Amino acid sequence: MNTIGDFAKLGRVSVRMLRHYDSIGLLTPSRTDPHSGYRFYEMSQLNRLNRIVALKDLGLRLDEVRQIVDNELTGSDLRAMLRLRRAEIESQIRDDQFRLARVEARLRLIESEDGMSTPSIxxxxxxxxxxxxxxxxxxxxxxxxxxxxxxxxxxxxxxxxxxxxxxxxxxxxxxxxxxxxxxxxxxxxxxxxxxxxxxxxxxxxxxxxxxxxxxxxxxxxxxxxxxxxxxxxxxxxxxxxxxxxxxxxxxxxxxxxxxxxxxxxxxxxxx
CATH class of the missing domain: 3.20.80.10 (Regulatory factor, effector binding domain)
Known part of the structure; x- marks a missing residue:
């Protein structure tokens, strides 16, 4: 068993996030002490946490994440989804970089209007x-x-x-x-x-x-x-x-x- 603090360190998430996932039933501790209220997690729950975080990073809402992990998404399925999302993000980054370059070029054009020398045509x-x-x-x-x-x-x-x-x-x-x-x-x-x-x-x-x-x-x-x-x-x-x-x-x-x-x-x- 791992305390909520240790489990947060293992999963590279915050304690606050684990408490929230517990409150909405997305990731319930393996055991909760009835007297102290301390939460304890099994190592096997790390797999579910990793899937939750990965799906959340895909931009899915937590209710959508719950439906997917409850249906026992396989590792290969998740990898395929992450690869697709990675390609989409890389494409968006390229588009944003190209858009930024256009904005900077237009800005340079505007800034140089007053002192623009006549090119050799x-x-x-x-x-x-x-x-x-x-x-x-x-x-x-x-x-x-x-x-x-x-x-x-x-x-x-x-x-x-x-x-x-x-x-x-x-x-x-x-x-x-x-x-x-x-x-x-x-x-x-x-x-x-x-x-x-x-x-x-x-x-x-x-x-x-x-x-x-x-x-x-x-x-x-x-x-x-x-x-x-x-x-x-x-x-x-x-x-x-x-x-x-x-x-x-x-x-x-x-x-x-x-x-x-x-x-x-x-x-x-x-x-």
Whole structure:
């Protein structure tokens, strides 16, 4: 037998929590002294306590926890539930980190508005190219909608190129085009590489159109790419030109630290 204090230490919980679980009938002591009221627990009850704590950490209400542990949840069942919850939490953390990065990038953009120097913007005519890759639909051209979609695309493209033993002949290009057939804000995202092969198993072949573009070099992480597009779009508009809604990013230098990336950003326009 273990006193409530010793059992709390064994289970890494508080005495107060054990008293509460007793009061609601979730974990009743093996014996309660009728004179002193002291509670005593068997070592075998530690299994039930571990399940209660694990299920509570999954976000379940205590009445839901009671139903599950009373039905004698097996260790394998609990492990499966915990693994699922772990994956959900990890996904939420990634989403929150990406959201935080966007907020910080927008804040930096706002803070630098007054002292913002004019970036070096050039115009040029680009030739049409044929690249291979994958595409997906984003709800809008915002970093918030594009980021979570384009990031998983590139590992799939690289894996397919590796499996086909095809080596790109230039830097990767992300190409964006409006998708009015879906909605007024939707855009197609194309994650591509230039290759010599006409086709690659598992990948699509895309004709990236040529035309006149405004271009600048962006140095830094992709969560701050909005500033590049704002500068380009503002410059095109100020020149009395018309944006087509098409744009591309050519990843000139990819480093382990995204802050060291060098990306050429282009937006298409017509006169």
């Amino acid at each position: 050039t115009t040029k005519t680009v030739a049409p190219t044929q690249n291979v890759g994958l595409r997906a639909l984003a709800a809008s051209p915002t970093n918030e909608d594009i980021g979570p979609i384009i990031r998983p695309l590139y590992p799939r493209v690289v894996e397919a190129l590796h499996a086909a033993r095809v080596t790109p002949v230039g830097p990767s290009v992300a190409y964006y085009s409006p998708a009015p057939e879906e909605s007024e804000d939707a855009v197609w995202i194309h994650a591509t590489f230039p290759v010599l092969s006409e086709s690659v198993d598992g990948l699509e072949t895309f004709e990236i159109p040529g035309g006149e573009v405004a271009s600048l070099i962006h140095r830094g992480a992709m969560d701050s790419i909005d500033s590049a597009y704002q500068n380009l779009n503002r410059w095109v508009t100020d020149q009395g030109l018309t944006l087509t809604g098409q744009g591309r990013e050519t990843y000139l230098e990819i480093a382990d630290d995204e802050a060291d990336w060098v990306t050429e950003v282009q937006v298409d326009f017509v006169r």
